[in-house]
Amino acid sequence: MKNLLCFLILSTFFLGTMGRSCFPRTEYIVHVVNKIRPDAGPMFAHCASGDKELGNHTLYYNDDFNWSLCEGFLHRTLFFCRITWGSKSVSFDVYRSSDRGECLTDVCYWEARLDGIYFSVMHFLSLTYLML
Ligand SMILES: *[C@@H]1O[C@H](CO)[C@@H](O)[C@H](O)[C@H]1NC(C)=O
Numbered sequence: 599m600k601n602l603l604c605f606l607i608l609s610t611f612f613l614g615t616m617g618r619s620c621f622p623r624t625e626y627i628v629h630v631v632n633k634i635r636p637d638a639g640p641m642f643a644h645c646a647s648g649d650k651e652l653g654n655h656t657l658y659y660n661d662d663f664n665w666s667l668c669e670g671f672l673h674r675t676l677f678f679c680r681i682t683w684g685s686k687s688v689s690f691d692v693y694r695s696s697d698r699g700e701c702l703t704d705v706c707y708w709e710a711r712l713d714g715i716y717f718s719v720m721h722f723l724s725l726t727y728l729m730l
Pocket residue numbers: 642644654655680682
């Protein structure tokens with residue numbers, strides 16, 4: 599009877615955490631958003647990590663390319679993106695284990711604007727990389 603109770607408690611616990619695919623690791627969501635200009639052509643976001651190729655995505659104004667990742671136990675996760683818009687292009691790390699603390703509330707938000715790539719900390723956007 600005691601074993602059955604243990605089993606029920608444990609299954610409830612694991613079923614309850616199933617939706618959170620990273621458990622017990624932390625899940626982060628990375629957003630890459632095109633805010634360049636409503637009337638401008640699309641930008642391309644090609645993102646990858648050492649072992650995950652996320653592909654080259656076409657983003658029109660306001661499009662939000664987002665994905666979730668699980669922070670690894672070894673804390674060596676790194677995702678980078680190349681953003682191309684017309685003749686301009688910029689490559690940068692969108693997620694690094696070493697400074698994941700900057701992705702507050704587990705969301706890493708990047709926004710492309712006319713002058714460059716902005717990163718959001720507590721909903722305050724700051725220009726972080728110039729579009730060259
Ligand atoms: C993504 O696709 C666009 C359009 O085909 C291309 O101009 C751009 O170079 C590609 N970027 C990467 C990193 O493959």
